Amino acid sequence: MSVQWMDTVPATAAAQSLSPDSDPCPTGRIAGLDVRAGRPLPFGATRVPGGINFSVYSTGATAVTLVLFRRGAEEPFAELVFPDCYRTGSVYAMTVFGLSADDFEYGYRIDGPWQPERGDRYDSSHILTDPYATALGGRETWGEPDDRKYRYRARVAPDDFDWAGDRPLNLPMQDLVIYEAHVRGFTRHPSSGVHWPGTFAGLAERIPYLVELGVNCVELMPVLEFDENENRPSGLHNYWGYSTVGFFAPKASYAAASRYGRQTDELKNLVKQLHAAGIEVILDVVFNHTAEGDERGPTLSFRGLDNRVYYMLTQDGHYYNFSGTGNTVNCNHPVVLRFVLDCLRYWVSEYHVDGFRFDLAAVLGRDSDGSPLANPPLLETLATDPILMHTKLIAEAWDAGGLYQVGSFPDYCRWSEWNGRYRDAIRRFLKGEPGTVSEMADRIVGSPDMYLRRGPVASVNFVTSHDGFTLHDLVAYNDKHNEANGEHGADGDNANHSWNCGHEGPSADPGVLALRRRQMRNALVLLLTSHGVPMLLAGDEVARTQHGNNNAYCHDSELSWFDWHGLAANADLLRFTRRAIAFRHAHPVLRRRWHASGHAHGALFPDVSWHGVRAWTPDWSAHGRLLAVMFHAESTGAAEGAPDTVYVAANAHWEGHDLELPGLPAHLAWHLFADTHSEPYAAEPGAEPRLGDQERVHIGPRTVLVLVAREPGGS
Amino acid sequence: MELAKYMRGRVTVLALEGELDSATSGEARKRISELVPSDGAALLDLGGMTYMSSAGLRVLLLVYRQVRQLGVPLALARLNPDVAEVMTGTGFIDFFTVVDSVDDGVEALSG
Structure with a gap:
């Protein structure tokens, strides 16, 4: 088998199509494979004439081994130690000939010191995922456990997608109406009626609904590869996906085509189809932490590649936890900064995405010791990068370490923010709290008290988001009801500024129900007539409920899915929302670039x-x-x-x-x-x-x- | 993988049989590209395919690009339903005329 496999794309055959200047010839053999010193750039695994170029960096490694698997095989078929002459600086690069990108998976073993108290956690018993992997194997089916010894195997994604002239739309920020949606949740419910429920293709089938609604930007909750099974002992999923495993890889189980290794193409096609419908795509990206957790978490990639570089560590080698998930990415380290930059450039250039929403973005402004920086190199770099020049950058300008930067996020006149103060002001006003009129006034004119220098486009206004009550639940519950999350109802935000309109939860009282519906209309129309950029939570236009759960991150069920029956059951609210959006589009006076x-x-x-x-x-x-x-x-x-x-x-x-x-x-x-x-x-x-x-x-x-x-x- | 070529009027029919995966795709691509006509129309009959992988999809895309450069219309006949599914989900299907039979393809390309 291995001989036949070696013969499939011999270097000589590949060489026939090369220019005379190319030199694809191997210069050596390692572990039975033809190799030569590789190119350090680009990082990751790249198709080159005759084979694949591998490049990986590790500042503290004493040896690096490339581990190759045939797709689906339990054990590797080859382990290639990088000769020292294949190293440039701390970059290890090797071209391996005769590999076909469709057939193999890979990882790395890194030798180096195990000195946790000094921050080093090199351990060559782990096979690590390449942070630059453009696709990961093993996670093709949602919810299906991958019990293999070596998981999250890197693959080389296909690169033959035909964009047919597509490019990012570059809609003016002030014209956007953003729709925050979960790829799986949007069409997973049987009522969606799509051919491919819960996938990129399924979402694409529902583009006509988005067009009719009138939104012109979808913000997709995480689609970078994550493992929904990471909390498996609890019986719950990580449904939201704020726990990235592959920063360059689309989530395979969100693609019907992943069984052909074509998840990249299915996501690209979704972007292309949305663009054709005049709808931009913003990706929700999570750079504040990784799926590796703290000392007790699994070693998947960064911990074994360069723990001290990638993570913020205390002086005795423990993990700072400004993300609330165990670790904190050391974003302003020059190496990590470039990784984040490479990643975002990739999603813009390869996937044509129009913007990013950065989860817990206050972390991105912290120094290696966690202290907030006045002039964070990462944020400035992203704001000024040529490839990202027209890419929307939206910060969730707070973190779990208590840093709250709404209105003060280092912006370089480029960054917008989720305006949490808009959300709270509108909620408190609608409840009827006294003393809220003045602040509400500031919020509906684009929060000039916070954003005068940047204009209303800095303010992404919202009343609800994935994080917290849905709009229906905001007017049906005074308190969160999170018992199903397995933490005795203790998780989730307590400051909801919600009001149940006279009865907690489901009610048959016509007066209560009528008031709730009016309150939903009030919130929607205020949002859609405010200066700034409105963001709707998918499903709010049809009164989607989570039965009072304000932290449904762990529920892959009807609790969190979009129920398409709601289109008929709440046709009046849907029509109201559609008309309010159309009214906004019809009135430039509501879409000011600069404050009044x-x-x-x-x-x-x-x-x-x-x-x-x-x-x-x-x-x-x-x-x-x-x-x-x-x-x-x-x-x-x-x-x-x-x-x-x-x-x-x-x-x-x-x-x-x-x-x-x-x-x-x-x-x-x-x-x-x-x-x-x-x-x-x-x-x-x-x-x-x-x-x-x-x-x-x-x-x-x-x-x-x-x-x-x-x-x-x-x- | 076997490849046969015959003419139906102005339409060059290329009939593929067997497996199209990364082991066979390099040669398949080369042979198909040699047989694609520079005028008239081309029809790929895939009814004899027993297996097609992601690499096989790539071959189809490369053939499409070749005929697009030449201005030669291209149809795919008797596509495996599972492959057709993947091609639809990824939008690849939009590049091709897909027909149920060689006769339908000849008619579509001759019209």
């Missing part, structure tokens, strides 16, 4: 103005629960010369009020886009009915009204 100033600059109205029960008279008092804002622009670019005026009134009071409206010039009239209290709740944008009374309008209890000024009869 409050000045008129010679225009009819100021670019932003505040109102209350009386026009031009907002109530900023601590007991106030009502606020109206009017956005105005004379020329909005998209429709040059056409003024764009939108009035949003939010009443968190349990009583209704009559509002005096700002007076319009004679040729304009107020039209009603949305009234979350009364059917049909929202009009089709452009077909809003004219208000009968142009001077006053009634706003119901706990209601949001949205008006648009335009010429009667026109759009």
